[in-house]
Ligand SMILES: Nc1ncnc2c1ncn2[C@@H]1O[C@H](COP(=O)(O)OP(=O)(O)O)[C@@H](O)[C@H]1O
């Protein structure tokens with residue numbers, strides 16, 4: 001099912017939780033709603049599910065305005081942040097619930113319900129725990145019950161609020177992979193909330209970045225990561241080095257750096273260059289005069305990548321660079337060495353572009 | 357300059373403090389045992405002793421007199437009236453209590469705090485005043501007195517008055533028991549139920565009610581005990597008509613005032629048995645509720 005969110009605003013008292021949100025989601029997409037805590041992700045998800053009302057705007061499912069339709073009628077599967085399993089029901093009864101509560105005419109027979117529930121339980125690999133109560137399950141198992149329960153009603157849209165939020169790293173990765181696989185099989189339009197950029201980049205086919213109740217950017221993981229539209233997105237998606245300097249004749253000057261920024265030929269003002277750690281070029285011997293000297297302060301070995309903390313010699317500022325293990329070995333550098341650095345790629349934002 | 361972004365994770369807060377024995381609070385054996393002795397003496401003096409007295413006095417003149425006292429028509433009428441009141445008041449207050457707790461904990465609306473305050477009102481007001489309110493409203497000289505007389509409706513000095521007064525005094529019990537429980541449980545299970553397509557009624561029946569059943573039973577037991585024992589408010593509105601408007605506590609008082617001590621204590625012993633049964637059921641419920 002396709003979803004349109006049209007100019008949706010929501011206030012809680014005087015607090016503006018969402019302002020003028022518009023999103024177009026095509027049928028079968030897997031969308032990540034990414035943003036810091038309090039940015040309005042849950043609120044937006046609850047509005048889509050009909051659990052929360054909205055002050056302005058409209059929600060369309062398959063082109064049909066369902067703004068006033070009750071959650072009961074929306075055919076949505078909602079996976080709550082803390083699972084919200086029915087604590088007095090077994091795993092089996094939890095999953096069967098959505099089918100059991102259907103009006104008599106639409107309700108499948110007991111045998112059909114049992115068959116369906118067992119199918120779902122084997123899908124989430126919980127066949128042998130059908131008789132347990134939620135309190136007897138681990139976090140990851142509860143999460144899978146919540147998912148099976150939501151899938152049992154064959155929803156047209158699956159909404160997941162921080163589905164992996166409260167789980168430990170290993171279980172998270174596993175469930176993440178599993179969610180993508182599930183989505184590949186069922187093609188149900190899915191939106192999941194997360195505040196973990198890695199999760200969003202890894203799982204989603206499109207990412208919606210939110211901040212302060214507004215949308216900062218919508219795009220594929222590549223677009224959002226490689227081409228952030230705002231400093232906030234740059235900052236939020238991965239580590240970043242800031243080069244605060246002045247624009248002059250198409251160059252950003254900062255300390256001894258003079259970096260070409262042809263898009264800002266006519267600007268003469270304060271600006272900030274954003275450079276990802278892996279876009280910092282490092283050399284041991286100076287080969288060109290557009291590099292500056294820096295001292296290696298610390299080296300973190302993180303498996304295949306190596307993080308290098310640097311202190312610039314021209315101005316009193318620290319930088320973080322990232323190189324592959326292979327490249328690091330070629331460089332043959334160690335803590336305390338002086339190296340020469342330059343940004344390979346940099347994106348400039350003029351402070352008036354954004355509010356800090 | 358790298359700036360790591362701090363993300364606050366909304367993790368559930370788990371409060372787990374089951375230990376009641378604290379190492380830091382360990383007292384010397386003397387202090388401990390004298391406190392225990394004082395508590396036990398106090399209980400014996402004010403609870404066990406009176407209870408024994410009731411049964412001893414009730415059976416003083418033999419089993420036959422005891423049976424005769426509680427099968428006396430007036431006594432039977434009082435028992436019947438009390439049971440009638442229980443059968444009407446307890447279900448009504450259960451429904452009211454659940455409904456009030458439901459709206460207070462699951463919805464946000466204006467006047468919510470006023471409603472909570474009003475629910476507590478009977479705890480703050482003396483039962484005698486509660487009774488007087490109904491006399492002032494429905495008595496012969498009361499606000500609606502003339503109209504009621506003209507339409508031949510009897511409220512005061514009749515069953516309706518007793519019911520009204522008892523309802524007033526006992527309506528906080530169920531609601532008071534449920535509100536904290538339902539507040540703690542929140543609304544997410546209900547939301548899950550609705551999003552799975554269940555109606556409001558099914559959600560209440562299949563999700564809310566099973567989650568609150570022990571608290572609800574507990575509230576009903578307390579409400580029931582108070583309904584049986586209520587004296588002050590009922591005394592004001594009943595009119596003490598023998599065989600008609602005397603509940604068990606009122607009947608006991610009349611017998612006592614007429615120096616029929618054995619009969620008074622015989623009926624009192626019945627009420628005491630009810631009270632003991634109540635306490636046993638209450639403990640079973642508490643024990644069951646803890647298990648879940
Ligand atoms: N029912 C509510 N009443 C008042 N404020 C709320 C309510 N729900 C959410 N908010 C506020 O709206 C903001 C966004 O909340 P939420 O959507 O839960 O953020 P997120 O899920 O992105 O962490 C928060 O500041 C929160 O305090």
Ligand SMILES: [Mg+2]
Pocket residue numbers: 041042043366
């Ligand atoms: Mg949230």
